[in-house]
Amino acid sequence: MKTALFSTKPYDRHYFDRYASEYKQELTYFENRLDLRSAPLAGGYDAVCAFVNDQLDRPVLTLLAENGVKLIALRCAGYNHVDIDAAQELGLIVVRVPAYSPHAVAEHAVALILTLNRKIHKAYNRVREGNFALDRLEGFDLYKKTVGVIGTGKIGQVFCTIMQGFGCRVLAYDPYPNEALAQQGVTYATIEEVLSQSDIVSLHCPLTPENHHLINAGTLRQMKEGVMLINTSRGALIDTKAILHALKHRKVGYLGIDVYEQETDFFFQDLSEEIITDDALMRLISFPNVLITSHQGFFTEEALTEIARITLTNLTNYERGEFIEANTVVHGQVTGR
Missing domain, CATH: 3.40.50.720 (NAD(P)-binding Rossmann-like Domain)
Incomplete structure (x- = not known):
């Protein structure tokens, strides 16, 4: 054929x-x-x-x-x-x-968490320039932190298990709870409870008309101050305008995304010699507490x-x-x- x-x-x-x-x-x-x-x-x-x-x-x-x-x-x-x-x-x-490979995407989400938290990307660049100072590189223990997982399909299930391995308390929201996860200690809760109680929120759900802009001004207000938000699913789960506002006002302390709402014109291309005209994307890149990878979670x-x-x-x-x-x-x- x-x-x-x-x-x-x-x-x-x-x-x-x-x-x-x-x-x-x-x-x-x-x-x-x-x-x-x-x-x-x-x-x-x-x-x-x-x-x-x-x-x-x-x-x-x-x-x-x-x-x-x-x-x-x-x-x-x-x-x-x-x-x-x-x-x-x-x-x-x-x-x-x-x-x-659900493990590929789940592990990439964990990589974003670890890199943002321990500022590995910044430490790497510092050392290359001969700067061995530790100022402003402090992170936090993942142990005993509450991790909220939205979507517990194949990828979300693997992610939950990995985070339990760090000693995290895992809260999850899914319209169809996974009984195996519940039996291994993952607590299912309402989406409001997941957002309000979690130190880290990770998105692992498909994009549908119902959850377009799932993370918006309203849901961001429900989250903890300084929350870490991770998205390795689909860019339009997050309202870019709302997340920029939340970053600017320090509501969101860390943002790790492998997807972007308007990624079609940028991701999977070498634009290093081009002028990138997407103002929202360039604003996101400018934040020191934002880490963006170009849809490589599957890779x-x-x-x-x-x-x-x-x-x-x-x-x-x-x-x-x-x-x-x-x-x-x-x-x-x-x-x-």
Whole structure:
């Protein structure tokens, strides 16, 4: 089957090429981000393979369908960037990679916590300049701190377990509590209780219309003074304007984000010689207590291997008229090939 991969980076080629022949799939790589301008490149392909910042709204999906595309294979877990209703109406099948390595993202969230707390990034730069002073590098013990976890799916579950290993009290909110976590000592509470009692709040939930701007001026007011906020899920869970205000007024003491509300135009690119025109992003970067990474939480060898293998499995199963329910977002009409 012929598949066009968009938003391709060298590491995508490396892992997909490693396994493509095993699955007997024909892949063509495009560096272009998938949007209305680049969608015609998919003409003549059975499927497109898209990533988190590709544009899959109604106009793009309509153009893909008109060009003969039948399958949208997401090489990510989230699908908030896909117009699901439009895909259903157009008869497009949408599949994804629901779990590639929950440990990768959970461990990255912990890395953000440790780096912000112990100011590792600042210490590294100081020592390189011959400055071995400890002034303003003090942190705090994680031991016995209260960590609030919003979302206890696969990634949230791993994160809870890691934080318990530090001796933290873990509070969690999820509409569907995980009984295994409750049995190992995680306390489920209301979202208000989680926000008000936690020294650290970490977001591990998908982006939906219901939780867009989950962290906003109102929910920020419920948090402790000087709270640490971590987001490795989706940027639009946080209202950027509200978080800037909270940082400026020292309500939020630390912010660690691997995602950003307007990341589409910036992340996964080298813009070191460009003028970055996003004033909110530049303001965030200017705060000494903010740490931003560019959506690299998933970026481990194990995760990239699973992403390639599961995506290729999804393509192969489509050819066979088979589906793995957990991997399928939208069922369409499978035509014989």
